[in-house]
Amino acid sequence: MRSTEIGGGSVIMPATTISGLVHAAANLDTDAVSGAVRTSIASYGVTRTWEWLVSPAWHAVRDSRHDTDVSERLFTRAVAQVLMTVRSPLDRLPVLVLMACTPRERHVLPLEAFAAALAEVGAGSCVLGTRVPSPAVVAATRRLLPAVTVIWSQTGDTADPRQIRTLLTACPGVEVIAAGPGWGDAALPAVTVSAALKLTLVRISTGGGHTSGPITTTDHEGITT
Known part of the structure; x- marks a missing residue:
């Protein structure tokens, strides 16, 4: 299991949830992939869903012995469609x-x-x-x-x-x-x-935009792969 802090408390993301998402992708089950991601976003938000569910599942799909090209294409498309639904109210x-x-x-x-x-x-x-x-x-x-x-x-x-x-x-x-x-x-x-x-x-x-000048930094948190 993997845990992350949400609202001051610890939330557990079971490994079975990740493996279930990988299994759905291997079976080319678009509805199952979309449903799992949509449910997680509703509960935990986009960033935590990505970090603790989608990203590890995506890596597993790409590393699996299944027909990875087909599975990855389906997985990517299904997840992207859910994410675009989150974005759509702000399109304008x-x-x-x-x-x-x-x-x-x-x-x-x-x-x-x-x-x-x-x-x-x-x-x-x-x-x-x-x-x-x-x-x-x-x-x-x-x-x-x-x-x-x-x-x-x-x-x-x-x-x-x-x-x-x-x-x-x-x-x-x-x-x-x-x-x-x-x-x-x-x-x-x-x-x-x-x-x-x-x-x-x-x-x-936090309302920021342009910085006062170019900077160089490395950030290892947030939306990673």
Whole structure:
């Protein structure tokens, strides 16, 4: 079992719940995956559901001996649809956080979770999706004028520092977070480097936006993978 603090008390997330979610994905049972995630969000919220249920189940699905491509596709789609339902009431709000995957990154689910977590604190966001080329990120940043632009990389193979440099050059003054475990020791300009996304969530939920200048930090809590 795994436990986390919720409202000052400890809540246990049974390993059987995680294994049940993995089993549902292996059986291509979309309704079971969606139902479990929806129920957990109603009880514990998006961030805790991601950290303690969805993320470990997602890793297990990807590591399982089943037809992982099909199972992972179904799992990702089912979870993303639930997360987008959480976000939908805020679709017309100004975009405070713009998110995109690097040009070679196909794992967008952590960004969908982060967008839903932002929605829970009343912050609007926009997720551009997977494999987003640099010109598209620049164009969206210029058009939407977000407080923060987040670029996600899941693995070192997909981290592309050139995209960060291009964005900073084309949009001077923009706050950029190079998010995800893929960035690792990548040679980046002075931007926020975060293994997780709690840093942005806290900043937005407390009314923050742009910082006084670029910073470099590593945050290991919140929306991780």
